[in-house]
Amino acid sequence: TSSAPGSLIDELIELTAQSLGQLEIQEHFNIVKEIGRGKYGKVLLVTHRFRGTPMALKVMPKASTKLQGFLREYCISLHLSCHPCIVGLFGIAFQSNEHYCFAQELVIGRDLFAVIQPKVSQTLVGIPESSAKRCVLQIASALEFIHSHGLVHRDVKPENILLLDNRCCQVKLADFGLAQKRGTLIRYIMGTLPYMSPELCTVALMEGQKEVTAPPLSVEPSLDTWAFGVVIFCILTGYFPWECCLDSDDCYQEFADWCQMEERPNIEEDVPPLWKRFTPEAMEMFGKLMALDVRKRCTVGEVKAYMEKDWLKKWWREAIAFICNETIKILLSRNGLE
Structure with a gap:
């Protein structure tokens, strides 16, 4: 139930669902180490294979994650990430055979x-x-x-x-x-x-x-x-x-x-x-x-x-x-x- 149907978040979710690419993590990222874990899944420290950019990749198993929940979290995070006191996003979201993933700013600390x-x-x-x-x-x-x-x-x-x-x-x-x-x-x-x-x-x-x-x-x-x-x-x-x-x-x-x-x-x-x-x-x-x-x-x-x-x-x-x-x-x- 939403008090604001047709909002920008809803539009972002719809657009992201239509363009969510399929790829395997190792195809585009070098996995350095795991830096976080919870009920949602895990966060990996990765570097982009072609650009070398370090990122934090949030990885959520499809077995325990609904697509709509993943899309909502990603789109809300992306929408708010321009604020200096909110963790930033790279605008990278995709699915592999077993996971939903999105890349966010690597915060050292x-x-x-x-x-x-x-x-x-x-x-x-x-x-x-x-x-x-x-x-x-x-x-x-x-x-x-x-x-x-x-x-x-x-x-x-x-x-x-x-x-x-x-x-x-x-x-x-x-x-x-x-x-x-x-x-x-x-x-x-x-x-x-x-x-x-x-x-x-x-x-x-x-x-x-x-x-x-x-x-x-x-x-x-x-x-x-x-x-x-x-x-x-x-x-x-x-x-x-x-x-x-x-x-x-x-x-x-x-x-x-x-x-x-x-x-x-x-x-x-x-x-x-x-x-x-x-x-x-x-x-x-x-x-x-x-x-x-x-x-x-x-x-x-x-x-x-x-x-x-x-x-x-x-x-x-x-x-x-x-x-x-x-x-x-x-x-x-x-x-x-x-």
């Missing part, structure tokens, strides 16, 4: 998930606030661009944010495998993930369930806004705030209770334990990005109003600085460089 893993004495610290803000600004810009084209990413998570450097001076949003046009109806999804919004979790088919009783959910930019809020939390802490947005999850329920407080006379005491490190201004931002009422949820672009404000409390920043300094001293001592 790591994804955000690899960077936010705890490293310092098992302490969960995330990345520095200055780097986090640079990352947030760029992803907000990419999402605003996506939403302005009537599309929703639907898979905003740390693994899909690629870093071209360690200080987040340049980041790119990747993977449009779940992207859809605004207004598309979701009847159900399989299971839940930490970055899914509460309304998305209502149409989750849990283990043992045979059907979902909730009405179909319309795909809206607010789904990305909620996920974006969760990602910001992850960037600054190194972990997810909860496992799923269901009443059975205590961490989510604490946040939901905080959101539903009509008055917060003492915001320092009212915030849930996992959120104590954040300033009142940051909590205000989170409250807007992850408003339980979809109608009150802000747009991703509204984070720009909080860039000049502190997100982490002073005592937390000082504690992290102390931990980092002590760790450096230990490393130097072990190497006889005190």
